[in-house]
Amino acid sequence: MSRDATDPTAPARSALNRIPSVERLLGHADAAALGAAYGRSGLVEAVRAVLSQIRTEGGPVPEPAAILARAGERLAEERRPSLRPVFNLTGTVLHTNLGRALLPEAAVDAVAAVMAGASNLEFDLGTGERGERDSHVEALLCRLTGAEAAIVVNNNAGAVFLVLNALAMRREVVVSRGELVEIGGSFRVPEVMARAGCRMREVGTTNRTHLRDFEEGIGPRTGLVMKVHPSNYAIHGFTAQPEERDLHELCRARGVPLALDLGSGSLIDMAAYGLPPEPTVRAALAHADLVTFSGDKLLGAVQCGIVAGRADLLAKIRRSPLKRALRVDKMTYAALEATLRLYLHPERLRQDLPTLRLLTRTAPEIAAQAQRLRPAVAACLAGRAEVAVVGCTSQIGSGALPVETLPSAGLALTRPDGPGGRRGAGGWCKRVAGALRLLPVPVIGRIAEDALRLDLRTLEDEAGFLASLERLAI
Incomplete structure (x- = not known):
């Protein structure tokens, strides 16, 4: 009797012996296209990884074509970008986790024009000498805000940090106790002041701060008085703050500068477009020496932070070593400049600036879109979900107008057993939400009232949305 006849591991060893070699697989006809797409070294690595899995799994050995197909899938997954487009149907227009403002077409074109080659980022084409990178946007910012000077850094948190460090390091910063806020990512005003080398001097109370509190708080060690715009919250009721003019x-x-962290950075009167009012940068600068604000919130541009105000204070800030550490690249300047230029033509701003276009969509317009999409969405989800048109409310997001909402409409996805079958609806909604995140272009909604709700305020690409939804597997 042979040894293999009594060896229980013989079949497994025999199967492993039939696993083709890497060289044999690379000589297969299907390998040529993979090698051309991903390179020989990448293909070799992927094939070896698949063969290792086959040895670990045991069982029948796949055909060479199937092995190469698995290698191709592995290569495709490895090269799939981590940062991907998604459909933001959460109801939050400026969603921090989903990239905030959408760039206008002019800004996208401007970035594409400078990103693939050399540019005059810090080169004066007139004199042939070294230039200043802020010059690409400073004049525009001053024209639109009334500031004497302006600089751009990586984000508004960086702008606040730079102002504190450059103007009040080893000195006191007077701030109302009611404005010691924390924003996303545990960015706390007291901690930022400490890291900037400043000593915080709180005045007033959480809900009421008067001018006399600031009068008593300003002393010989004061380097700066700071006001912080509320972010993601509001205090109502028995409250008081001094007029910024006073x-x-x-x-x-x-003889102490007043800096205002405005946050959202609106350059226009939002009320003129039927939206809740928000302080503009120009109005803020009428009663402050410096204003800091974001580029990717209500301004509608790319992520950056802007400091605008008195020329003498900006000159001091420019000399800070932190200015270089927080500076932005050519793509940011290109996108910001292109977006700012849109504001020079206010009659077209609603059409050309995505943020304003989405915020000003009316509830009837969005409801009509929901009615138009419902049959197609229901067909994609036939037997797997009930689809209904519902009214809802959107919010601006990213700390802008935190308690204000906008009437909107959307689609509610519920279990196919109808309203009476609420048991287990939460788990069902989570499974559907997970499946939507796996689509070619993920769809991000929100779960509320035993339904997965898709607010359509921010949906402009209906065809792309439906094409992605057709791949849903639940």
Whole structure:
């Protein structure tokens, strides 16, 4: 009797012996296309990884074509970008986790024009000498805000940090106790001041701060008075804050700069477009020496932070070593400049600026879109979900107008057993939400009231949405 006849591992060893070699697989006809697409070294690595899996799994050995197909899938997955487009149907227009503002077409074109080659980022084409990178946007910012000077850094948190460090390092910064906020990512004003080398001097109370509190708080060690725009919250009821005009006069009389962290950075009167009012940068600068704000919130451009205000203070800030550490690249300047230029033509701004276009969509317009899409979405989900048109509310997001909402409409996906079958609806919604995140272009909604709700305020690419939805597997 042979040894293999009594060896229980013989079949497994025999199967492993039939696994083709890497060289044999590379000589297969299907390998040529994979090698051309991903390179020989990448293909070799993928084939070896698949063969290792086959040895670990045991069982029948796949045909060479099937092995190469698995290698191709592995290569495709490895090269799939981590940062991908998604459909933001959460109801939050400026969603921090989903990239905030959508760039206008002009900004996309401007970035594409400079990103693939050399540009005059810090080169003065007139003199042939070294230039200043902020020059590409400073004049525009001053024209649109009324500031004497302006600089751009990586984000508004960086702008605040730079102002504090450059103007008040080893000195006191007077701030109302009611404005010691924390925003996303545990960015806390007291901690930022400490890291910037400043000593915080709180005045007033959580809900009420008066001008006399600032009068008593400003002293010989004061380097800066700072006001912080509320972010993601609002205090109502028995509250008080001094008028910024009066506070600014006090600061000028004491020879201390007043800086305002405006946050969202609106350059236009939002109320003129039927939206809740928000302080504009120009209005803020009328009663402050410096204003810091974001580029990718209500301004509608790319992520950056902007400091605008008095020329003498900006000159001091430019000399700070931190300015270089926080500077932005050519793509940011290109996108910001192109977006700012849109504001020079206010009659077209609603059409050309995506943020404003999405915020000003009316509820009837969005409801009509929901009615138009419902049959197609229901067909994609036939037997797997009930689809209904529902009214809902959107929010601006990213700390802009935190308690204001906008009437909207959308689609509600519920279990196919109808309203009476609420048991287990939460788990069903989570499974569907997970399946939507796996689509070629993921769809991100929100779960509320035993339904997965898709707010359509931000949906402009209907064809792309439906094409992605056809691949849903639940």
